[in-house]
Amino acid sequence: MNRFRFFLLVMLIPVLSFVLSSCDNDDDMVYISSVPNAIVTVKPNSDNTSFVLQLTDNKILVPQNMKSSPFGNKEVRAFVNYTRLSTGMSDMNVRINWIDSILTKPTYSIRDFRDNPDFATDPVEILDSWEMGTEDGYLTIRFRTRWNPGSKHAVNLVLRDDINHDGPILQFSHKADGDTYTGVAGDGVVAFRLPDYFNEGGEPFKIILMWKSYTGERTREFTYFQRKDTAD
Template sequence: MKTHFPFCKGFIMAAALTSIMGLSSCLDDDDENYYNINYPNALVTVKSDANDSFFLQLDDSTTLLPVNLASSPFGDKEVRALANIEEVDEPSGAYTKAVHINWIDSILTKPIATDLGEENDQTYGTDPVEIVKDWVTIAEDGYLTLRFRTVWGAGSQPHFVNLLLGNNPDNPYEVEFRHNAYGDTYGESGDALVAFKLDGLPDTEGKTVKLTLKWKSFSGDKSAEFDYCTRKSLAPQNSAITSVRSNYKLK
């Protein structure tokens, strides 16, 4: 099955990712305020520039200057994150907009995994997932961010998720999502988020190409296409990658 996921940008109010964000399931009397503040409205990359100034990258061309935080809550690590932000009428300097961060929560952020050849299946697994068509399932700013759904049981070992190069001679922009549940394949289904840095792919030289994602689903092999352009250097980057917190056990 081949699915097309359109390129989506901007501040879009997300459906609740309660299993990921750990948000309360009980609404306040002021429902509108609850949704405005407690639900994510931006998917960003948390970065620092050459002067160690903390800023957010909203999409391939929009940078945000947080005015209520002096430093990144994630230290010097570059991560993808969900956030609730408000644009404010304050100077943004070299950045596109100034924003107030109501909250920000990091996503598991990883590089493309090393190809182990015949050991790929044993190490990275072949356990099925479903890729969820959602506003956070997107290729932007040099990352592929995925919302995926699988079965979570009572296993004590974290599930292992990775992205491998497809090694397709006819398509250098093909990647493969891998999931190793370590036998934790009985339980309830739930969603999680992960982001992969795509700097291992060939430079698109400013062009937008089709990035093909392949994965094993519960109903067989599937693929999807994303619009992808190599990350533009809008500001000096800190290239550190870190694996960060999730309510589900992931690594």
């Protein structure tokens, strides 16, 4: 089983930064925001000779200034800042100003993960932010906890198929590496690919996320809409 024991992306995004063209005329300055304007799924074809960005279930971004994915032939979730060039019924030609991958991980079954040393319920806060939600077969989570220099946090998503419930229950597992109540507060963003069988049946259904916060056990409910795959 692939194990991740490293510091998650800490979101210290400035409000705005500028990229200037090499020109003496101030009117020719090019302003590019350092803030993402979307989260997308990066979907390369099998040999990464082309790729698209899944924006919503019904809208695909088609990069015009990049031929191959900067992340190889691996599908990942990513922050992107793009400029719209033209729009069709189901796709949009865009220029990618910048793109940065989000840590993207699978969802584990509790039966496979219960004895894994990275399974823990150290406290963490799940934030209500624009990144948070289910889309395109993924659950994206922004969380906040405390970090000390050099510490190695581990986060995972575990399907609690040992709990009898009408719909799926997913547990956010956080191993704090000793940073439970000390260190500087910081945020991380992680995306989890949900099980493929969630996409069977065609009808939306409810899923429950559970986690241990600093003030006790918490849950949140989401409506899951089945993923619509983009053909290679």
